[in-house]
Amino acid sequence: xxxxxxxxxxxxxxxxxxxxxxxxxxxxxxxxxxxxxxxxxxxxxxxxxxxxxxxxxxxxxxxxxxxxxxxxxxxxxxxxxxxxxxxxxxxxxxxxxxxxxxxxxxxxxxxxxxxxxxxxxxxxxxxxxxxxxxxxxxxxxxxxxxxxxxxxxxxxxxxxxxxxxxxxxxxxxxxxxxxxxxxxxxxxxxxxxxxxxxxxxxxxxxxxxxxxxxxxxxxxxxxxxxxxxxxxxxxxxxxxxxxxxxxxxxxxxxxxxxxxxxxxxxxxxxxxxxxxxxxxxxxxxxxxxxxxxxxxxxxxxxxxxxxxxxxxxxxxxxxxxxxxxxxxxxxxxxxxxxxxxxxxxxxxxxxxxxxxxxxxxxxxxxxxxxxxxxxxxxxxxxxxxxxxxxxxxxxxxxxxxxxxxxxxxxxxxxxxxxxxxxxxxxxxxxxxxxxxxxxxxxxxxxxxxxxxxxxxxxxxxxxxxxxxxxxxxxxxxxxxxxxxxxxxxxxxxxxxxxxxxxxxxxxxxxxxxxxxxxxxxxxxxxxxxxxxxxxxxxxxxxxxxxxxxxxxxxxxxxxxxxxxxxxxxxxxxxxxxxxxxxxxxxxxxxxxxxxxxxxxxxxxxxxxxxxxxxxxxxxxxxxxxxxxxxxxxxxxxxxxxx
Numbered sequence: 062x063x064x065x066x067x068x069x070x071x072x073x074x075x076x077x078x079x080x081x082x083x084x085x086x087x088x089x090x091x092x093x094x095x096x097x098x099x100x101x102x103x104x105x106x107x108x109x110x111x112x113x114x115x116x117x118x119x120x121x122x123x124x125x126x127x128x129x130x131x132x133x134x135x136x137x138x139x140x141x142x143x144x145x146x147x148x149x150x151x152x153x154x155x156x157x158x159x160x161x162x163x164x165x166x167x168x169x170x171x172x173x174x175x176x177x178x179x180x181x182x183x184x185x186x187x188x189x190x191x192x193x194x195x196x197x198x199x200x201x202x203x204x205x206x207x208x209x210x211x212x213x214x215x216x217x218x219x220x221x222x223x224x225x226x227x228x229x230x231x232x233x234x235x236x237x238x239x240x241x242x243x244x245x246x247x248x249x250x251x252x253x254x255x256x257x258x259x260x261x262x263x264x265x266x267x268x269x270x271x272x273x274x275x276x277x278x279x280x281x282x283x284x285x286x287x288x289x290x291x292x293x294x295x296x297x298x299x300x301x302x303x304x305x306x307x308x309x310x311x312x313x314x315x316x317x318x319x320x321x322x323x324x325x326x327x328x329x330x331x332x333x334x335x336x337x338x339x340x341x342x343x344x345x346x347x348x349x350x351x352x353x354x355x356x357x358x359x360x361x362x363x364x365x366x367x368x369x370x371x372x373x374x375x376x377x378x379x380x381x382x383x384x385x386x387x388x389x390x391x392x393x394x395x396x397x398x399x400x401x402x403x404x405x406x407x408x409x410x411x412x413x414x415x416x417x418x419x420x421x422x423x424x425x426x427x428x429x430x431x432x433x434x435x436x437x438x439x440x441x442x443x444x445x446x447x448x449x450x451x452x453x454x455x456x457x458x459x460x461x462x463x464x465x466x467x468x469x470x471x472x473x474x475x476x477x478x479x480x481x482x483x484x485x486x487x488x489x490x491x492x493x494x495x496x497x498x499x500x501x502x503x504x505x506x507x508x509x510x511x512x513x514x515x516x517x518x519x520x521x522x523x524x525x526x527x528x529x530x531x532x533x534x535x536x537x538x539x540x541x542x543x544x545x546x547x548x549x550x551x552x553x554x555x556x557x558x559x560x561x562x563x564x565x566x567x568x569x570x571x572x573x574x575x576x577x578x579x580x581x582x583x584x585x586x587x588x589x590x591x592x593x594x595x596x597x598x599x600x601x602x603x604x605x606x607x608x609x610x611x612x613x614x615x616x617x618x619x620x621x622x623x624x625x626x627x628x629x630x631x632x633x634x635x636x637x638x639x640x641x642x643x644x645x646x647x648x649x650x651x652x653x654x655x656x657x658x659x660x661x662x663x664x665x666x667x668x669x670x671x672x673x674x675x676x677x678x679x680x681x682x683x684x685x686x687x688x689x690x691x692x693x694x695x696x697x698x699x700x701x702x703x
Contacts, residue, residue, distance in 0.1 A: 067385060067387045067388050067391065068388065069387075069388045069391035069392040069395060070387050070388060070390075070391040071119075071123075072122065072123065072126045072391070072395065073126075073391045073394055073395055075123045075124075075126040075127045075130070076126045076127070076129060076130040076395055076398055076399075077130065077398070077405065078127055078130065079126065079127040079128060079129060079130020079131040079132075079133075079134070080130040080131070080133070080134045080398065080402045080405060082127075082130075082131055083130070083131045083134035083135050083138070083402070084134070089135070090139075091132060091135045091136040091139050094128050094131050094132035094135060095132055095136075097128050098125065098128045098129055098132055101121060101124055101125045101128060102125060104121060105118065105121045105122065105125065108121065129399070130398065130402065133398070133399050133402050134402035134403075137401065137402050137403065149174065149177050149186070149188075149190070149211050149212055149237060150177075150179075150211050151177070151178040151179070151211055152177075152178045152207065152208060152209040152210070152211070153174055153176060153177045153178065153186070153207075153208055153211070154174075154175050154176040154177075154183070154205060154206070154207050154208075154248065155172035155173055155174045155175060155190060155205070155206060155208065156172065156173045156175055156203065156204070156205055157170060157171075157172060157200045157201060157202055157203065157204040157205075157206065158170070158171040158172065158173055158189070158202055159171050159202055159261065160199070160200070160201060160202065160261065160265050161194075161199045161200055162293050162294070163294070164193065166195075167193040167194060167195050167240070168193065168194055168195070168196070168199065168200070169191070169192070169193055170191075170192055170193075170194065170200050171189055171190070171191055171192070171235070172189065172190045172191075172192055172206070173187070173188070173189050174186045174187060174188045174189070174190060175187075175205070187234075188234055188235075188236060188237070189233065189234050189235040189236070189237075190212045190235070190236075190237040190238065190239055191215075191230070191235055191237070191238040191239075192208075192212075192238070192239050192240070192241050193238075193239070193240045193241070194240075194241050194242060194243070194245065195242050195243055196243055196245075201262075202257075202258045202261045202262070203255075203258045204247060204249060205247070205248050205249035206245045206246065206247055206248065207245060207246045207247075207248050208239070208241055208244065208245045209244065209245075210239070210241070210244060211239075212237035212238060212239035213237065213238060213239060214236060214237055215227045215230055215231075215235070215236060215237065215238050219592055219678065219696060219697050219698055220591050220592065220622050220623075220625075220626065220678065220698045221589070221591075221625065221626040221629070221678045221683070221698055221700075222625035222626050222628075222629045223621060223622060223625055223626075224621060224625070225681070232403050232406065232407070256356070257356075260356045260357055263357060264289055264291070264357055264358075264359075267288075267289060267357070267492060268285055268289060268291060270495050270496065270501070271284050271285060271288065271289075271491070271492075271495070271505070272285075273501075273505075274491065274495050274501045274502055274504065274505025274506075274508075275505040275506075275508055275509045275512070276505070276506065276509045277509055277512070277513060279296070279299055279512075279513075279516055280508075280509045280512035280513055280516065282294050282295050282296065282299060283295070283299065283312070283512050283515070283516070284484075284488065284508065284512060286312040287311070287312065287314075287318070287481065287484060287485065287488060288318075288485070288488045288489075288491075288492060289314075289357065289358055289359075290313070290314035290358035290359050290361055290364065291359075292312055292313070295312070299516075302516070302519040302520060302522070302523065303519060304463075304465075304467070305465075305467055305522065305523070305528045305529045306467060306469060306470070306473035306477070306519050306522045306528075307452070307467030307469065307470025307473050307474065308470070308473050308474055308477045308478075308519070310412075310416065310451075311477060311478065311481045313361065313363050313409065313413075314358045314361065314363065314364050314367075315363035315364065315366070315367050315413060316363075316366070316367040316370065316371075316417065317478070317481070317482075317485075318367070318485060319351065319354065319355075319364070319367040319368055319371050320367070320371065321482060321485040321486065321489070322350070322351070322354060322485075322489060323347065323351065323371045323374075323375070325486070325489055326347050326350060327347070330343055341379055344375050344378055344379050345379075347375055348372055348375055348376070351368050351371055351372055351375070352368055352372070354368075355368040361409060362397065362404055362407055362409045362410040362413055363409055363410075363413040365393070365396075365397055366390075366393050366394070366397065366410075366413050366414065366417070369389070369392070369393035369396060369397075370386075370389045370390065370393055370417075373389045373392065373393075374389065386421055387421070390414065390417060390418065390421070394414060397410070408458070408462055411458055412455055412458055412459075415454045415455050415458060416451040416454060416455050418454060419450045419451050419452075419453055419454020419455065419547070420447055420450050420451050420454075422450075422454075422547065422548070422551040423449075423450035423453055423454065423547060423550070423551065424446050424447050424449075424450040426550060426551065427446040427449055427450055428442065428443055428446040441475065444474070444475060444478060444479070445471060445474075445475060448470065448471055448474035448475070448478075449471065452470055452471075453547060454544075454547065457535055457539070457540040457543050457544065458540070460533045460534070460535045461534075461535050461537075461540060464531065464532060464533050464534060464628050465529045465530065465531050465533060466529060466530045466533060467528070467529050468527050468528065468529060468530060469522055469525060469528065473518075473519070473522060476518050477515060477518065477519070480511065480514065480515050480518070481515070483511060484508060484511050484512060484515070487504060487507060487508045487511065488508060490504060491504040491505060491508055532627075532628055532633045533628075534628045534629060534631060536576075536579075538572055538575050538576070539572065542568055542569075542572045545564075545568050546565065546568070549561050549564060549565055583630075584602075584702045584703070585603070585604075585703075586602065586603045586604075586673075586702070586703035587601075587602050587673075587700055587701060587702045587703065588600070588601045588602075588654065588656075588669065588700060588701045589601075589602075589626060589698065589699075589700045590665065590692065590694045590698060590699045590700065591614070591622055591623055591626075591694075591698050592663070592694045592695055592696060592697060592698050593614060593618065593622065594695075595613065595663075596612055596613035596614045596615075597612050597613075597614070597658075597660075597663050597694045598610070598611050598612065598614045598619075598622070598623055599639065599651075600623070600626070600627070600632075600636070601639060601653075601654055602630070602632060603703075605634070606634070606637065607627075607632050607634050607635075607636040607637065608636060608637045608638065608639045608653070609636040609637075609638065609639060610638065610639040610641060610649075610651070612658075612660050639651050639653060639654070640652060640653055647659055647660045647661040647662070648660070654669050655667055655668045655669050656669045656670075662693075663693060663694045663695045664691055664692070664693055664694075665691065665692040665693075665694060666690060666691040666692070669701065670688065670689060670690065670691070670692055670701065671688055672701070672703055673701045673702050673703040674701065674702045675687070675688055675689070675692075675699065675700075675701055676699065676700050676701075676702065677697055677698070677699050678697060678698040678699070678700075679697065683700065686699070
C-alpha cells in the first residue's frame with residue numbers, strides 16, 4: 062500500500078490547511094483567491110501537456126487544493142448574512158423552515174428572514190431566528206409570517222469554558238431568538254414548493270405514520286431517530302441512556318443505516334439474472350433511493366458522508382470496479398468541505414469521519430489478534446473489533462467535548478447493534494408498506510416490541526456499577542498523540558519498525574515537554590467568580606482543595622456554568638463550603654480569603670482583589686485587567702491568580 066495510490070487522501074490535508082488559514086483573520090475579497098485558483102488551474106493544465114515532472118504537477122495540485130480551501134471558506138464567510146448591515150430592530154417578515162417542535166409550554170420553530178422594516182419601507186434581508194410560539198394552529202414549512210416585535214440577540218457565553226450556544230447557532234446563521242406567543246400574522250399560508258420543503262412534508266407524513274403504527278411513546282421517539290434522523294423529540298432520559306451506554310451513534314443516521322438500506326436493495330436482485338443493461342438501470346435506481354433517503358433524513362454530515370461513500374461503491378459496481386475505501390472517505394470529505402467549509406468544526410462531522418477512519422485502519426489489526434474457529438464467535442469477534450476500533454479513534458473527541466467515557470460500551474454495542482440491524486430490517490419495509498392499514502399495524506407492533514427490548518437493555522445498563530467515567534479532560538496535544546500512535550500502529554507492517562519506534566519516542570518526549578511546561582504555568586491558587594443575570598458563584602482553589610459558595614445559582618445550571626471550568630482545571634474533587642458570615646441584610650464576609658460581598662448587588666471588595674493578577678473571561682480566553690478596589694460580577698466572569 063502506497064500513499065500515492067490515494068490521490069484524494071493526499072489532497073485533503075491541503076484543503077483543510079486552506080480552510081484553517083482563512084480563519085487566521087485575513088480579510089481580503091473572495092475574488093482574489095478565485096483569480097489565483099484559476100491561474101493555478103490554467104498553469105496545471107498547461108504544464109500537464111508540456112512537462113513530464115510529476116513532482117512539479119503534484120506541487121501545483123497541492124497548492125490548488127490549499128487555495129480552494131481558502132477561497133471556499135472566504136466565500137462562505139462573506140456570503141453569510143451581515144447582521145450589522147440589516148439589524149432586526151422592528152417588525153419583519155420571515156419564512157417558516159420546519160414543522161413545530163413540541164416544548165413543555167410552547168412550540169419551537171426556525172424562521173428565515175425575508176424582509177425587515179426600516180423607517181417606512183421594507184428592506185430585503187437574510188438570516189435566521191429561533192422562535193417559540195403558542196398558536197393553536199401549528200406552523201408549516203414554507204409559510205410566510207409577519208412579526209411586529211423585534212427579536213433579541215442570543216447572548217454570548219460569559220463563564221469560562223461554558224458551552225458557546227451563541228457560536229453553535231451562529232454557524233447555522235442563527236443570531237436571534239424570540240418568544241412570539243400569538244403575536245404574529247400569517248400572510249401566506251401556502252407551503253413552499255422547493256424540494257427541501259417537499260421532503261420536509263414527506264418526512265412529517267412518514268413521522269405521523271410511524272407514530273400511528275408503533276405503540277409506546279419512547280419506542281416512537283427512537284423509531285423516528287433511527288429511521289428518519291429526527292432526534293429532536295427524544296426525551297432527556299432516552300438520550301442519557303444511549304449516551305451512558307456508549308451507543309448514541311446508532312441514533313444518528315449514518316453508514317450503519319444507509320448500509321442496511323443499500324444491502325436490502327442489492328439483496329433483492331441477487332437471485333435474479335439481470336442483463337448488464339437492466340442491472341445498470343437498477344443500480345442507478347439504488348443511487349436515487351440513497352439520495353432520496355439522505356434528503357428525507359435531513360442531510361446531516363453523517364448521512365451525507367455515508368451516502369457519498371455508498372454511492373461511489375454503487376458506481377464502482379456499475380463500472381465493475383471496487384474503489385479504495387480511503388479514496389471514497391477522502392473524496393466525500395472534500396465534497397462536504399467545498400460546499401460548507403465550516404462543517405469541519407461540527408462535532409458530528411468529526412466523530413463520523415474519525416469513527417470510519419478508525420474502523421478502516423484499526424479494525425483489521427484487532428481482528429487478526431484472534432481467529433475463532435466457530436462462525437458465531439467469529440461474527441461476535443468481528444463486531445467487537447469494529448466497536449473497539451471506533452471507540453479507540455473517537456474517545457479522544459468524546460472526552461474533549463463531553464468529558465465522559467462509557468465503561469460498558471463494548472457489551473452495549475454487542476447487544477444493541479445486532480438488535481438495531483433487525484429493527485432497521487423491519488423499519489425499512491414499514492416505511493414503504495406502513496400505509497397499508499393491517500400490514501402497517503402488524504409491522505409497527507413487532508417493531509415496537511423490538512424497540513421496547515432495546516430500551517429495556519439500555520435501562521439495564523443503568524443498574525450496572527461505574528456506568529460511565531465522568532469529569533475527564535484531554536488536551537489537543539494528547540488527542541493528537543493518541544491518533545499519532547494509532548497511525549503508527551496501522552503503519553507497523555508497511556514501514557521500517559526502527560523509524561516508527563523513533564517517531565513514537567519523539568512524540569512522547571514532545572508531549573511530555575508540553576505537559577511539563579503547562580504544569581509549570583498552571584496557577585496553584587486562584588479564585589474564580591462565575592456570573593449569571595442575578596446570581597453568582599465563587600470557587601477558591603488552594604493546596605489541591607476546592608472551596609465554594611453559591612448565591613442563588615440553580616442546581617440545574619451548575620453543570621453548564623461551573624462544571625466546565627472545573628473539568629478544564631482538573632479540579633476533580635468534591636468542593637467544601639467557604640465559611641461566610643452575614644453581617645448585614647445582604648453583606649457576607651469570607652474570613653478564609655479576606656473577601657466581602659454585597660450579595661444582592663454582585664459587588665465584591667476586600668484585600669483579596671489586590672493580592673494577585675485580576676483577569677476577565679472574554680472572547681473565550683482569560684484577559685488581564687487592571688487592579689480595582691471593588692469587583693462587579695455581572696455579565697462577565699473574573700478570576701484572581703495568586
